[in-house]
Amino acid sequence: MKKTRIIGLLLIVLIATFALSCSKEEEAAEAPVVVEKEAAPALPGEGMIAAMATDVGGLGDKSFNDGAYGGLKLAEEKLGSEARVVQSKQQTDYVPNLSGLAEDGADVVFAVGFLMDQAVNEAAANNPDTLFAGIDIWAGDASPDNFMGIVFNEHEAGYLAGIVAGLMTKEYASASDKLNDENKIGVVLGMFIPPVEKYEVGFIAGARSVNPDIEVLSATAGDFVDQAKGKELALAMIEQGADIIFHAAGLTGLGAINACKEEGVLAIGVDVDQNATAPDTIITSAEKKIVQATYLAVESVVNGTFKGGTRVFDINDDAVGISPFHSFDSVVPQAVKDAVNAAVADMKAGKISVPTTRAEIGL
Numbered sequence: 001m002k003k004t005r006i007i008g009l010l011l012i013v014l015i016a017t018f019a020l021s022c023s024k025e026e027e028a029a030e031a032p033v034v035v036e037k038e039a040a041p042a043l044p045g046e047g048m049i050a051a052m053a054t055d056v057g058g059l060g061d062k063s064f065n066d067g068a069y070g071g072l073k074l075a076e077e078k079l080g081s082e083a084r085v086v087q088s089k090q091q092t093d094y095v096p097n098l099s100g101l102a103e104d105g106a107d108v109v110f111a112v113g114f115l116m117d118q119a120v121n122e123a124a125a126n127n128p129d130t131l132f133a134g135i136d137i138w139a140g141d142a143s144p145d146n147f148m149g150i151v152f153n154e155h156e157a158g159y160l161a162g163i164v165a166g167l168m169t170k171e172y173a174s175a176s177d178k179l180n181d182e183n184k185i186g187v188v189l190g191m192f193i194p195p196v197e198k199y200e201v202g203f204i205a206g207a208r209s210v211n212p213d214i215e216v217l218s219a220t221a222g223d224f225v226d227q228a229k230g231k232e233l234a235l236a237m238i239e240q241g242a243d244i245i246f247h248a249a250g251l252t253g254l255g256a257i258n259a260c261k262e263e264g265v266l267a268i269g270v271d272v273d274q275n276a277t278a279p280d281t282i283i284t285s286a287e288k289k290i291v292q293a294t295y296l297a298v299e300s301v302v303n304g305t306f307k308g309g310t311r312v313f314d315i316n317d318d319a320v321g322i323s324p325f326h327s328f329d330s331v332v333p334q335a336v337k338d339a340v341n342a343a344v345a346d347m348k349a350g351k352i353s354v355p356t357t358r359a360e361i362g363l
Contacts, residue, residue, distance in 0.1 A: 043080025045302040050075055051084035051106035053097035055113035057224050057250045058087045063271040064250070064290050068112045068135050070272075071294020078295075079302050081107075094119030102130035108301045110294065111137060113224075114193045121147060131306055133297045135290060136195050139310045149310035150297060152288035154195050155202030155354045156347060157320040158246075160340050161268050161286040162206025164322065165244045167336045168266070168283070170211050173243075175331050178266050178281075182241030186217040188233045188256040190224040190249035198356050199248035199270065199286060204363075205355050210339060217242055221252045230255030238263045246270070246286065257281060273323035283332070285323040293319060315347045 050072050054065045072083035084106065086097045094116050101109045102123065108131040111120035117137045124132040124147040132147045139149035165185045173179040187203055189196050204216050217240060219233040234245050234256035245260050246268040247253030253270060254277065260267035261281045269275065269285030293313050300306040313319030322340065325332045346352040355361050 043078075045075065045079030045081035045298070048079075048081040048302060049084060049104075049106040050081045050108050050110075050298045050301070051086070051101040051104075052110035052112060053094065053101060053116070054085065054087045055094075055111075055116055055224070056088055056090060057113070058089075059085065061251045062254065062269075062274050062277050064135060065112050067272045067290030068110055068294045070291040072110070072298065074291060074295045075298035075302075079299060081298060081302065091115065091119075095122055098123035098132070099126060102127040102132075106130060108133060108298060108306070110135060110297070113137075114195055115191075131301055133294075135294065139308060143308065145308040147308050148297060148306065150293050151310060151312050152195075152290075152293070153198070153312065153314040153320050153354075154248075154286070154288060155198040155205075155356045156315045157286040157288055157322065158199040158202025158248075159206035159209075159347075159352075159354045160322045160343060161246055161284060162203040162208075163210050163339050163343055164284055164332070164336060165203070165246065165268060166207030166209070166211035166214055167339060168332070169244055170214065172333050172336065175333060176266070176328075178264055179243045180241065182243065183211070183213060184215045184217060184237075184241040185244040185246070186219075186234065186237035186242035188230055188237075188245060188247040188249050188253060189218065189220040190247075190252045191222060192220050196248045197358060199246075201356060201358055201361055201363075202354050203246050203286070205361055206343070208361075209343075221249060224250035224252055226252050227255030227258070231259045234259035235263065238265055244268065244283070248286075269323070275323060275326045279327055282326075283328045284325055287321055287323050289313065289317075289319045315344060 052068055057065050059065055075081050076083045088097050098109055111134040114136045120134045121143050124144045135150050137149045139147055169185050170183045187200050207214050217237045221229040230249055230252035244266045245256055247256040248270045257267045257278050261278045266283045267281050269282050274285045275282045
């Protein structure tokens with residue numbers, strides 16, 4: 001009897017152990033499998049701040065301020081750096097804004113526009129541990145080593161835009177009801193500074209190269225932020241018979257574009273592709289790749305290859321040129337496109353040297 005009880009107890013223990021084991025196996029089978037995901041690799045610029053102070057034109061100029069900020073945002077996306085911007089309301093804001101960004105921890109600070117030349121050099125000298133770069137600003141002999149000037153051969157872009165205007169206004173005037181038979185075009189300038197002069201001179205030279213008898217009207221507003229003045233100057237040119245108006249005038253130029261839109265003539269934008277501003281008016285834009293140049297400068301900081309001095313972007317870098325014709329692509333004859341492409345090839349081959357000053361073209 002005693003032996004039977006022992007055997008019974010052993011059976012109970014075995015059954016209980018087996019049941020417990022099955023229960024644990026079921027729980028293990030039912031438990032979700034947790035797979036740890038690998039963290040996304042860090043971008044090389046994470047933790048770095050790339051900042052800019054606008055000139056008085058500010059963001060929304062559809063030109064070089066927007067272009068430089070676009071470069072910072074591209075770097076933020078691709079490199080992981082943080083983009084910051086401070087908008088200047090008047091020229092006396094330049095030094096405080098640039099220096100303030102450096103003091104707030106920016107690794108590189110951009111000044112935008114020729115008029116910030118003195119300010120960015122002063123800010124760079126006062127903040128030697130921060131890198132600075134200037135769009136449309138040369139680094140001179142007296143510039144500190146932590147400053148990089150970023151400039152463009154605007155005259156090359158202007159020359160190509162001039163070819164388009166020179167051919168369309170005369171030989172192909174019948175291609176659009178926005179053109180007439182006056183053989184006149186115009187240029188509205190903001191302030192007469194070197195980058196603006198190069199745009200104007202290149203544009204006139206390009207137009208004359210394909211249309212020697214063309215008349216080019218030119219006027220300077222004396223301001224980059226006066227849209228009313230830009231409109232007034234453009235309207236005066238249109239009244240005299242100009243059917244294509246090019247501007248190198250920042251926000252002032254938006255007024256010129258509005259005048260062209262209202263009067264039913266064509267406009268040529270500047271610095272960036274401005275077609276979206278007036279798609280049925282802007283046939284093309286004389287463009288310099290400000291977004292890409294700004295991005296490359298930030299990338300050089302990330303890579304540790306940033307160098308002081310001046311970097312010139314030109315036709316050989318494909319950093320200047322004209323924008324697509326967009327809705328005017330079917331309006332612009334293939335012969336005009338071929339003329340532009342031939343000029344690009346000749347400039348790259350050194351067969352065309354585009355003038356840069358008014359004196360060179362007899363103005």
